[in-house]
Amino acid sequence: MEKQHPKNLEKKWQGFWEKEGIYKLNPVGGSKSKKEMQGKQISNRVNFKKRGAIFSVDTPPPTVSGKMHLGHAFSYTQQDIIIRYHRMKGESIIFPFGTDDNGLPTERFVEKEKGVSALEMKREDFVKLCQQTLKEVKPAFIQNWKDIGMSCDFNLSYSTIDQNCQKISQRFFIDLYKMGRIYRKKAPILWCPQCQTAVAQAELADKMIDSVFYDISFSLKDSKKQITISTTRPELLPSCVAIFVHPQDKRYKNLIGKKVIVPIFGQMVSIKEDEKVDMEKGSGIVMCCTFGDVTDMEWYFTHHLPLIISISKDGKMSKTTGKFQGLTINQARVKIVDELKKEKRILAEKKIKHLVNTHERCNRAIEILPTWQWFIKILDKKEELLELGKKMNWYPEYMRYRYEHWIKNLKWDWCVSRQRFFGIPIPIWYCKKCKKVKLAKIKDLPVNPLGAQPKEKCSCGSAEFLPEKDVLDTWATSSLTPQIVESLIASRAIKKNFLPMSLRPQAHDIISTWLFYTVTRSYFHFGKIPWKDIMISGFVLDPKGEKMSKSKGNIIEPNKIIEKYGADSLRYWASGVSLGKNLRYQEKEIKNGHRTVTKIWNASRFTISHLKNFDIKNWSNKNKLYSLDQFLLSKLQKTIQKCEDSFKKYEFSSARKKTETFFWNDFCDNYLELVKWRVYSLKENDWRKKSAQFTLYYTLLTILKLFAPVLPFITEEIYQLYFRKKERQKSIHQTTFPKIDQKLIKEKRKFQGEKLMEILAEIRKEKSSKNLSQKAEIKKLTIYSKNKELLEIISLFGEDLKQTANIKEICFKQGYKKDNKFLF
């Protein structure tokens, strides 16, 4: 073995794993691989039965966006560690890898990448460009996931825009339609004037903006009286349909029922009362416009107000605004304020900062517009969805509160139609004559209504249809990932009890979207929870604890880290924090990982160099074990136990730390030093040497296996170099996780060994304080003790102590003597 551990292990072993199908699910599914596997079906079945329970994972399909970012590397590594552990426990792993590549996120990526605007292109051309762009960037993108050592079965792959996913998405859309869960309605919805599409509540972000709070004077009809209304949005005056005061507000009690003239636009509106009015805000009188905010919308419904739209879909003033038509919102605001000033109706203006809702994808302020949209009815099932949340195991547990909090605060049904282009079409036509909805037939899916006509006539007899032009929200498809994954599996036995899957791993930012929507779909279509366990990863922050973003210029690319330190080091960093917690990026931690990898390499190099004439096959339980070996092996059993307990609870960081402590302190610093004299100076057939060799072999292999989920590359490298030919399994990742050997647990020996370590520490301390080398000779060591147990310990480990600390003679004396423990 080389003195330096080899670099660039990533390509080498990831290639090997793929070529040898180390992470392949047996039997393998997928349309292409089904054919491939037909000849091997029998052997696969046997293989499958040999392995244990199914562990199925609903892997997050990353949104294709050019490059993997550090947040991905972080959370996917955490998932992979857990899955590697389960694989080594002998479970059959279903660990697919998909990509999410349709809808607005993909469109925006393509627009940016290609410098185009979807709104200015022909629809077909844009769709083609999207497909082409994806084709270009996807292989390199997926390679990023391979480079961090993801142990997915990359044959179980999907893209949320592929034909199979379209079929599934449309099928379940029709399913919802048939059960009356999905409806089309012209209703006020959240609208992005930038992207010119409807958006869902979950896609909102917010932004602090500078604004002006204007006090505007309105005249009462048939009176000279004026009232003052404060607003930040004077451009909505044309949409003003009512004025509200609080029923308990004594100041304005006499105003209720009176009529008011809206300045400039002249419409007559009534003053009404409503509890939702905040008496403290502004003058306590508020105008209701269709629609300035959610409250306006609620008043529109509860008070049956008229509808006047002054902002059109492109974010410009509509024709109902007369001379302001065509102006942008901001232009109109300036002009209207100007006119109000001329009429002396602006009584005051106050500069303020306030939060406005924006679209998370483009950061543009959201408007509320009534449009025709498709909705999935969810508001009536809040209780049921909360119940379902309690049936799943959340790791960490408190993440469930986020799910619950989100559901409790839901105000909108889920709007799933988008007025965009690159997405899964809604499989619907409308009869030209009677306007009735015509559903696509299941067997014809996937369909694109824009390019096809229904094969049957409408029930009214007409054969002419108009296609639905809208596409589905991306989440409407990605909320079906469990069904998509199931569709890739060939085995009937597995398909039969597919739900709930074993695990949904993801980061916390998409609890209110991907997680919530998947639970919702699973409930509507199957009445079941989609998974048993949920593991939620935290976020990556920059070294100062701030969010990483392109605008801040503090992005760190995983590729660069891998190039410099290797993927194992990156994984080491990602595993250093407990699940759910945010982690700052610290190069130090990556270096620490690299240090650990080097240490593993060196310890292995030493160990293996002393195993040349040792054959594990000739070792049996009857062989005698040297007392120091009994001590180490006993302690190793405890370590296995602790690791196992931690991994089971998704506590990979504590599992890693326990392994590390045993490896570094017990094995390297102590045991290897104490074993040297036996492996260097004893004869080959001396039982004490054989015992040492067995212990070295067994302990190193166990340590490698304990590290394997976190550090898959270096452990594989060493396994292949030495252990593969002895252990027979093709890869360390196909070996079984260390099992506790009860026969090796020896409490008394463990206790005695710990005492030996204390004595050794005393000796080391003494030498260190005298500035001596640890190799310095001790002529005579006298141990004074009243404790006879110590005598036994000396008789057990005396030789190890003498050899390791270079002591010529050890004396044991009954009694106590201060400051004279050692004689040099």
Added chain:
RNA sequence: GGGCGCUUGGCGCAGUGGCUAGCGCGCCUGCUUUACACGCAGGAGGUCAGAGGUUCAAAUCCUCUAGCGCCCACCA
């Protein structure tokens, strides 16, 4: 305004009722000991955010306060 999380040596973190509160980095003193100087041995450094309470016993449980972060609401 609501919910959740965090606050432990200079820095980054472990530790969730019990021996003298741990780890890594950094710092100091030594050691070129044939696996490793990306190492080894030793050492300094903390009233566990603050206040109160429960308990024989609290960093750990409860209450309050402060600071930071995230999610949500507010948007007239």
